[in-house]
Amino acid sequence: MFKHLKYIDGTSDKFWEIQTAGATHTVTYGRNGTAGQSKSKTFDSEEACLKDADKLIAEKTKKGYSEDGAVDADSKDKGSAVRQPTAASQRKEEAVAALKLLIKEARTEDIIPFLEEYSSGNLEILKKEIRVAKRYWVDYSDLSKDPEFKNKTQYNWGTRGTKEQQRTVKLLALATFSCSDAGNWDIFYELLNQARSKEVIQILAYAKPNWLGGYLLQLVRKNEWQRINYDNLRFLERMGHVDFEPELYASSISGFNNYESKKFFELLTTDELTIQRDIPLVFEYETGVHSRYWNYNYQNVVNELLWDRVFDTLLENGKIDPVLIITGALEAQTKNWNNNLKSYFRKLIERMKLSENTVIEYQQQFFPLLHAEHSAVVNFVVEYLKPFLAHRYFQLQEFLDWAEPIFMRSDIKTSLKTLLIQFDKLLKQKPEWRERFVSLAADLFMISDLQLQERASKFILRNQTEPSEELSVSFSYIKPK
Numbered sequence: 001m002f003k004h005l006k007y008i009d010g011t012s013d014k015f016w017e018i019q020t021a022g023a024t025h026t027v028t029y030g031r032n033g034t035a036g037q038s039k040s041k042t043f044d045s046e047e048a049c050l051k052d053a054d055k056l057i058a059e060k061t062k063k064g065y066s067e068d069g070a071v072d073a074d075s076k077d078k079g080s081a082v083r084q085p086t087a088a089s090q091r092k093e094e095a096v097a098a099l100k101l102l103i104k105e106a107r108t109e110d111i112i113p114f115l116e117e118y119s120s121g122n123l124e125i126l127k128k129e130i131r132v133a134k135r136y137w138v139d140y141s142d143l144s145k146d147p148e149f150k151n152k153t154q155y156n157w158g159t160r161g162t163k164e165q166q167r168t169v170k171l172l173a174l175a176t177f178s179c180s181d182a183g184n185w186d187i188f189y190e191l192l193n194q195a196r197s198k199e200v201i202q203i204l205a206y207a208k209p210n211w212l213g214g215y216l217l218q219l220v221r222k223n224e225w226q227r228i229n230y231d232n233l234r235f236l237e238r239m240g241h242v243d244f245e246p247e248l249y250a251s252s253i254s255g256f257n258n259y260e261s262k263k264f265f266e267l268l269t270t271d272e273l274t275i276q277r278d279i280p281l282v283f284e285y286e287t288g289v290h291s292r293y294w295n296y297n298y299q300n301v302v303n304e305l306l307w308d309r310v311f312d313t314l315l316e317n318g319k320i321d322p323v324l325i326i327t328g329a330l331e332a333q334t335k336n337w338n339n340n341l342k343s344y345f346r347k348l349i350e351r352m353k354l355s356e357n358t359v360i361e362y363q364q365q366f367f368p369l370l371h372a373e374h375s376a377v378v379n380f381v382v383e384y385l386k387p388f389l390a391h392r393y394f395q396l397q398e399f400l401d402w403a404e405p406i407f408m409r410s411d412i413k414t415s416l417k418t419l420l421i422q423f424d425k426l427l428k429q430k431p432e433w434r435e436r437f438v439s440l441a442a443d444l445f446m447i448s449d450l451q452l453q454e455r456a457s458k459f460i461l462r463n464q465t466e467p468s469e470e471l472s473v474s475f476s477y478i479k480p481k
Helices: 046-062 087-104 108-118 123-138 163-176 188-192 198-207 212-222 230-238 246-253 261-270 272-283 306-316 322-332 339-352 356-361 363-371 375-388 396-408 413-429 431-446 450-463 469-476
Strands: 002-009 012-021 024-031 037-042
Touching: 002 046, 002 123, 012 046, 024 046, 087 108, 087 123, 087 163, 108 163, 108 198, 123 163, 163 188, 163 198, 188 212, 212 246, 230 246, 230 261, 230 272, 246 272, 261 272, 261 306, 272 306, 272 322, 306 322, 306 339, 322 339, 322 363, 339 375, 356 363, 356 375, 363 375, 363 396, 375 396, 375 413, 396 413, 396 431, 413 431, 413 450, 431 450
Parallel strands: none
Antiparallel strands: 002 012, 012 024, 024 037
16 A cells, blocks of 8 residues: 655645555655655554554545645644534635646636636635645656656656646636735746737736736846846736836846847837837836847857847937937946946947037036046046047036046056147147146156156146146155155
């Protein structure tokens, strides 16, 4: 004789089994997925052994143990006197039994009729049984000690349920759960990425959940790869199942798979709501726009970026305001984002080939970036504004006020050399700036770099022809090593 029983309910997830061999039986018990503990007992005869085994099986069954692990609600009343079941308890038993059969037979088409018949007054117990069913049919577990399923896979670990049975459990949960019930379950992610499937449409129309937006945002914050497809998200919004959540939409619109980018390009460049409301979000939230490719091919040395093509197309067709891109790309440099993403936005500004008048108009948005911690940002600003320093409307005084601290930074030497060269050129047109330029050049002696100091010395000797008290004070702080 061999009998394997399970008890899966609430926080309990355990098994109990008994095996007889002649006049001896061995009982093994423990948590599902473990080897458990074993105890053996020997009797005077095989008949006595089998009788005791039957007795133990009856006791375990009475306590709620069963072959599939589902616990009968009435079996929990241990040691209580036999009571005549009420109509309500009989209805609950009927609902639980129907639920188990529905899942076992994977009849997804009967989910809504089932709920319409049984959910009233029984919803909480049904949700509890669905959680049990998830642990039993959906979750991975050690099947090596499960005689019914141990040969299902070539490995010890696996799931008991077929794809259809698991889908039935997930759809039942989607149809009955609230936001607090869903918790950190990630099982709805797959269903919501199939938002246009007939089954999901019907379940959502029946359940009318109002918590999907918050749930999806929680998922993507936990695991970036669990973002929902943007097209599906917009579909759920149109159906009234998701409200606009900026961070969620930013993650979704930037998360196209490299192999589907070409497919959704038209949506990104023609849909008015996408262009006006959602695309600007990529400048407000950290996303992966810098790593999404257009028609990706691993054999190419260089693959075109999807968002390069998107922005180029929108600008060419006049569908996006250039100011939005300029402002958004520059503000991105001040945020604690991935450096590759910030680099992408700097290159985006370069790709726009802004006119001289446009740069002059927005010059003051570049200046604060001279205080950026990341040296690449400072180098970008200096190199980008270099051609405009002599422009009649360039705010040189403000630029120098912002730039003053960088003359003591050792990580941007190339930019400092560039500025010294530009100062020489500017003095031919604006000699009135000589004293300020010399003062800034003197600050370079705070940087331990002989080549840079030599350049500064030559600049000062060329341009400081008379003694300067301010310069003397500056050099007095520099102690030779």
